[in-house]
Amino acid sequence: MAIEGADLVKAAAFLGAGISMGLGAIGPGVGEGMAAAKACEAIGRNPKEAGLLTRTMLVGQAVSESTGIYSLVIALLLLFVV
Amino acid sequence: MTLNVHTWIGIAAFLGGGLAMGLGAIGAAIGEGYTAAQANYALSRDPKSAGDLFKTMLVGQAIAESASIFALVIAMILLFSDFSSGSLVTASAIMAAGLSMGFGAVGSGVGSGFPAAAACTGMARQPAMGARLTTNMLVGSAVCQTPSIFALVTSFILIFTDFSKAPVNPAWAAVMGAGLAAGLAAIGSGIGGGVVAQASSEGIARNPDSQKQVTNVMLLGQAITQTPAILGLLISFILIFKQFEATDALAPGIALLASGLCMGIGAIGPGIGEGIASSGGVRWIAKSPSFAGELTRTMLVGMAVAESTAIYSMVIALALIFVV
Numbered sequence: 027m028a029i030e031g032a033d034l035v036k037a038a039a040f041l042g043a044g045i046s047m048g049l050g051a052i053g054p055g056v057g058e059g060m061a062a063a064k065a066c067e068a069i070g071r072n073p074k075e076a077g078l079l080t081r082t083m084l085v086g087q088a089v090s091e092s093t094g095i096y097s098l099v100i101a102l103l104l105l106f107v108v
Numbered sequence: 109m110t111l112n113v114h115t116w117i118g119i120a121a122f123l124g125g126g127l128a129m130g131l132g133a134i135g136a137a138i139g140e141g142y143t144a145a146q147a148n149y150a151l152s153r154d155p156k157s158a159g160d161l162f163k164t165m166l167v168g169q170a171i172a173e174s175a176s177i178f179a180l181v182i183a184m185i186l187l188f189s190d191f192s193s194g195s196l197v198t199a200s201a202i203m204a205a206g207l208s209m210g211f212g213a214v215g216s217g218v219g220s221g222f223p224a225a226a227a228c229t230g231m232a233r234q235p236a237m238g239a240r241l242t243t244n245m246l247v248g249s250a251v252c253q254t255p256s257i258f259a260l261v262t263s264f265i266l267i268f269t270d271f272s273k274a275p276v277n278p279a280w281a282a283v284m285g286a287g288l289a290a291g292l293a294a295i296g297s298g299i300g301g302g303v304v305a306q307a308s309s310e311g312i313a314r315n316p317d318s319q320k321q322v323t324n325v326m327l328l329g330q331a332i333t334q335t336p337a338i339l340g341l342l343i344s345f346i347l348i349f350k351q352f353e354a355t356d357a358l359a360p361g362i363a364l365l366a367s368g369l370c371m372g373i374g375a376i377g378p379g380i381g382e383g384i385a386s387s388g389g390v391r392w393i394a395k396s397p398s399f400a401g402e403l404t405r406t407m408l409v410g411m412a413v414a415e416s417t418a419i420y421s422m423v424i425a426l427a428l429i430f431v432v
Contacts, residue, residue, distance in 0.1 A: 029358050037362035040428060044366025047424040048373030051417035055296070055336075059381025062410020063388025066403050070392030076402040080409060087413045094417040101370075101424045105432055 043104035050097020057090040113199070117191045120199040124206025125186035128263075131210030132179020132217075135298070139172040139221025146225035150232035157235045161228055164242060168224020171249040175213035175220070175256040175298075182209040182263050189267070197271035200280035204287025205266035208344075211291030211372075212259020215298020215379070220249040223305035230313025237316045244312055244323055248305025251330045255294030255301070255337040255379075262290035262344050275354030278361030285368025286347035289425070292372025293340020296379020300333040303380070307387035311394020318397045325393050325404060329386025332411050336375035336382070336418040343371040343425050350429070367428035374421025381414040 065083035069076045147165035151158055186206055191198055227245035231238050266287055271279060308326035312319050347368055352360070389407030393400045 033357045033359050036359035040359060040363040040432065041366045041369075043424060044368075044370035044428060045373070047421050048370040051374035051421045052377030054417045055377025055379070055381035055414050056384065057381065058410065058414040058416075059300075059378075059384035062381075062385030062407065062414065065410060066385070066388035066392050066407050069402055069406055070396050070399065073396070073399040073402055076399075076406065080406050083406065083410060084413065087410065091413070091416060094420060097417075098420045098424070102427075105424070105427055 039104045039108055043101040046104065047097050047101040050094055054091050054094035058087040061086045061090065113194070113196055114192060116196060116199040117194055117202070120203040121186045121189070121191060124203040125183040126206075128179050128186065128206035128210040129183040131207075132176045132183075132213035135214035135217025136172050136176035137217070139217045139219065139302070140169040142221040143168050143172065143224040143228065147228040150228040154232035154235060157231060160235065160238050161231055164227055164231060164238070164245070165224065167242070168220070168227060168245055168249060171246070171253065172217055172220035172224065174253055175216040178256055178260045179209050179213045182206060182260070185267060193272065195272045196276045197274050197279045197283060201266045201269070201271055201283040204284045205263040208259050208266065208287035208291035209263040211288070212256045212262075212294035215295035216253050216256035217298070219252040219298040219300070219302025222302035223248040223252070223309050226306040226309035226313070230309050233313045234316060237313060240312055240316060240319050241309060244309055244319065244326070245305070247323065248308060248326060248330070249302070251327070252298055252301040252305060254334055255297040258337055258341045259291050259294045262287065262341065265348060269348065275352065277355055278352050278364055281361035281365040282347045282350070282352060285365045286344035287368070289340045289347065289368035289371045290344040292369075293337045293375035293379070296376035297334050297337035298379070300379040300381070300383020300386075301330045303383035304329040304333060304386045304390060307390040308394070311391055315394050315397070318394045321397050321400055322390060322394045325400070325407075326390050328404075329383075329390060329407065329411070332408070332415075333379060333382045333386060335415060336379040339418055339422050340371050340375045343368065343422065346429060363428045363432050367425040370421050370428065371425040375418050378414050378418035382411045385410040385414055
């Protein structure tokens with residue numbers, strides 16, 4: 027099995043895409059979970075504001091999702107563009 | 109020095125067996141140590157219930173232990189089985205089986221320690237509620253074991269499937285990716301499920317009347333927390349059972365390995381995060397059961413959002429298998 031340079035580069039791009047999305051998914055997953063746990067706590071303390079709190083939770087989670095989306099973009103770029 | 113297939117299979121079996129037991133010992137030891145620490149704390153608060161606390165601690169630790177016993181079983185099979193009829197793919201598969209079980213036991217071992225610890229401290233607070241707390245602990249930590257059982261199933265399939273007809277390249281990478289996907293994905297769900305069960309044991313100790321509601325929501329939360337591990341299992345089954353065309357190039361194989369890594373690592377964060385999200389819901393349903401509706405809704409929405417990155421990982425993993 028002869029390995030050529032282009033083949034090696036392609037293999038590295040695939041591996042990079044997998045690692046990028048894999049590692050990039052850790053932070054948002056944990057962070058969004060913390061946001062949701064605190065939102066539940068806040069609703070438990072002040073149930074009247076459940077709507078506002080859920081909305082705020084979703085906005086906060088959307089922001090912490092952004093790094094996951096960056097990882098997804100980089101993974102897709104490595105797979106299909108580079 | 110020439111290395112033939114037999115040598116490679118021997119190397120893979122011994123290395124895989126060692127890694128399975130070495131990695132597999134991490135989680136159970138941490139979980140059981142945490143349980144013992146909390147049991148000591150509980151004992152200092154309520155020395156009169158020493159007998160009950162000791163019993164609960166041991167039962168909880170026994171459940172946490174099961175993940176590492178799975179790892180011991182796989183290590184024994186790898187050390188003493190005869191794989192001599194296999195090919196190079198078999199060597200990769202048994203190595204992957206060891207890695208799958210080793211990583212897969214980490215989360216369940218750590219996670220099962222949490223509800224056992226909370227049951228001990230809860231029993232010191234409310235000795236009369238011992239039976240309810242023990243039931244809840246048993247249910248919660250049993251569910252925590254499911255990710256390690258997924259890893260065990262994957263290991264058995266990898267060990268006992270006949271790969272001798274599969275093309276060496278890229279099948280070696282597919283089976284390795286399968287082992288990593290199932291094993292790594294089990295870490296997050298195991299820990300997450302434990303966090304949920306811990307919150308529920310604490311909640312029942314504070315407010316024993318809420319037990320039914322709390323146990324129900326705990327089971328719901330734990331079930332959703334298992335989904336990243338199930339996605340890992342799905343990717344690993346695809347990698348094991350799909351037929352791949354033989355190739356001379358390196359890239360197709362590495363794409364399959366990367367697919368397994370992507371799904372495995374990507375499932376860790378969502379698993380833990382969903383557990384944290386669900387623990388918030390469970391804890392506050394125990395404090396104010398009358399608002400269970402609002403709390404469950406927010407908890408489920410939060411968990412769904414935390415799941416999203418696991419889905420991205422699955423999309424990339426599937427793209428690596430089927431598109432590129």
